[in-house]
Amino acid sequence: MNQEMVVSYRQDSIQEDGMLFVRTEGIPPTMIKAPIILAGLIIVTAAIPLQNSFSSTKALDLIIFQDGSTHVSSLIEVDPLEPDFTVNLFGNSIDNLVAIGENDFLLYTETIGSSALVETFGSSTISLDYDTHDLVSKEGRIWTFSIQAPSDYTLLMPQNSIIVGMSALPQNMELINEQTKFSFQNGSNEVNYILGTPTSSQPSSSEPLDNSLIFIGGAIASAGIIGAIFLRKFQRTSKKIETVQTQKISIETPDPETIFRLRPNLREDDKEIVNFIFNNGGQALESELRKKFLQPRTTMWRAVKRLERQGIIEIVKKDLQNLVKLKGGLEEEN
Amino acid sequence: MKVIASLGLLILVASVFLGNPAFAESLDNIRISVSNYDGNSATVKITWNHDDKTTNYKIGCVSCNPNTEKFTTGDSITFNNVTPFPNSSSAMLYVITYDSENKIISAKQLIVDLGQ
Numbered sequence: 001m002n003q004e005m006v007v008s009y010r011q012d013s014i015q016e017d018g019m020l021f022v023r024t025e026g027i028p029p030t031m032i033k034a035p036i037i038l039a040g041l042i043i044v045t046a047a048i049p050l051q052n053s054f055s056s057t058k059a060l061d062l063i064i065f066q067d068g069s070t071h072v073s074s075l076i077e078v079d080p081l082e083p084d085f086t087v088n089l090f091g092n093s094i095d096n097l098v099a100i101g102e103n104d105f106l107l108y109t110e111t112i113g114s115s116a117l118v119e120t121f122g123s124s125t126i127s128l129d130y131d132t133h134d135l136v137s138k139e140g141r142i143w144t145f146s147i148q149a150p151s152d153y154t155l156l157m158p159q160n161s162i163i164v165g166m167s168a169l170p171q172n173m174e175l176i177n178e179q180t181k182f183s184f185q186n187g188s189n190e191v192n193y194i195l196g197t198p199t200s201s202q203p204s205s206s207e208p209l210d211n212s213l214i215f216i217g218g219a220i221a222s223a224g225i226i227g228a229i230f231l232r233k234f235q236r237t238s239k240k241i242e243t244v245q246t247q248k249i250s251i252e253t254p255d256p257e258t259i260f261r262l263r264p265n266l267r268e269d270d271k272e273i274v275n276f277i278f279n280n281g282g283q284a285l286e287s288e289l290r291k292k293f294l295q296p297r298t299t300m301w302r303a304v305k306r307l308e309r310q311g312i313i314e315i316v317k318k319d320l321q322n323l324v325k326l327k328g329g330l331e332e333e334n
Numbered sequence: 335m336k337v338i339a340s341l342g343l344l345i346l347v348a349s350v351f352l353g354n355p356a357f358a359e360s361l362d363n364i365r366i367s368v369s370n371y372d373g374n375s376a377t378v379k380i381t382w383n384h385d386d387k388t389t390n391y392k393i394g395c396v397s398c399n400p401n402t403e404k405f406t407t408g409d410s411i412t413f414n415n416v417t418p419f420p421n422s423s424s425a426m427l428y429v430i431t432y433d434s435e436n437k438i439i440s441a442k443q444l445i446v447d448l449g450q
Contacts, residue, residue, distance in 0.1 A: 141438050162428050162430075162442065162443040163426060163443060164394055164396065164428050164441075165401050166401065169397065169419060169420055170419060170420075172419075172421060172422070173419050173422060173426070180443075194430070194441055196440060196441035196442065
């Protein structure tokens, strides 16, 4: 049998006027899947930064001070596998920002506007503390605390605050050392208050005490005591004991105008303090000054020390408090 | 002797100030009476000492929803439908006194247990 090799040419299946046939049975499922795949991709892409900055507030406690600053304490749950996370702060004017991780590790923080970048250092729970000056505003004598809280929170009002309005009612209220503490739900809230003298009153339907009895008792007691003093004085003089008269040298306290003339470079706020002390009988407790001028402790202490350096006042300890007295014999500066 | 003298003086001063209502400052003595409490709201009557310097009083209820306020020139006021805070029987009210120039003289917070 002879084998023959025959060259055969492939016959073109497509003629000049032929048609192109394409398999279409796989296209419809692909068309349906495409948007799903695309949506999935978008979700994954969006979730990446969310995962990076994932955090949730477990507890939020706010304390308002008399000078209008607010201390914020929050406990935040974070992803310990992420190196850092960003947390939104209440305002731009932030002081004393401290982040503490588990095992009381102090964590690195960086404030950027109204948010802070906190390094987690492997912590899953971080406590964040700071002071903000942007939650409370003042108009006239009315202070207004405004917040958009991301979680439920507690709010401790300043001492001597009288609450005159609130937009959201609290879930709970309690009195702690004459300070009112509220528990609010998350969301926006506004609390209006003024600083004055608070009182916790219970309803009473009884008549007030007859004060005339107190008055009569007091008058009798006083008359007796005054009589005793006179009697003792009379006994003393009858003994004819020679006494050496002591001459009391009193140094007159200068009036504010004299002080301002002798100290022409005095600051305006210091002048107001001097005026207040003078009108208060020449002396005032430092706490009274703070209350009067609504200044924080450190600011008032600096002002008082400034006046002491200039020889205008002297600071005397009285019952563990600083008594600020106008000094007599003020001389002109050299 | 000095101690006795100081004590006597203290009693004298206290008796003068406490015994004579003319020396009482604005909102020194506040009396509150609650009536008609049905578990939701109550009527609260607030009475205070007269003060010549005060020309106007503003009284408000903070625990009421919405907050309410009233003005009076007298020495007492009656608030109807005073509601306590949620989950509590305590209502929070306030009294503010104003002088003739409409400046605040003093203010006091009143926390009233409506259930008592």
